[in-house]
Amino acid sequence: KNQVEQSPQSLIILEGKNCTLQCNYTVSPFSNLRWYKQDTGRGPVSLTIMTFSENTKSNGRYTATLDADTKQSSLHITASQLSDSASYICVVRSSNTGKLIFGQGTTLQVKP
């Protein structure tokens, strides 16, 4: 069964600190993996998208990594800011069906 699992479920860090969010998936074969940021009460906004041949992709203070062999991805946030408080969702697109499979998200809270 195609699944995407994220950890931790929630995370609290102090402003200025770094953090790493994890995503493990069983979707195979897959065409791309995406990370979205979703502010409370808003729609998800794309941070990064990586194909199976890419290992890393950066977007400002956000850096996503992908290990297609172990089926793991991570999202690293550097020098966190209060505005980083949000849910971060890992999404994998199945090559077979073309459908997106969503993780349940990690809720990040950045405290001053």
Add this chain to the structure above:
Amino acid sequence: SQTIHQWPATLVQPVGSPLSLECTVEGTSNPNLYWYRQAAGRGLQLLFYSVGIGQISSEVPQNLSASRPQDRQFILSSKKLLLSDSGFYLCAWSEVPEYTFGSGTRLTVV
């Protein structure tokens, strides 16, 4: 550039009342359109998708229906809302590899 509009942002409706949520896309032709529901603390669940005018595929049986009367318009409807229809509804469009979400509608059925 492509943009997606979804409204209303919030909606409170009594049980048994009808529902109509609208989503429109600008700056693209013949997009794939989607309706998702996001329950509190849970991941997004695909409800409907459409690859063209009048073409609707339903992912899960439910109290809702969707229609696509125009190329860039996608409507989510219900004849009679249930309490369990409460949730956060998201419209999305895709043009490989991009996948863009609307701002969402918070529906509360009371």
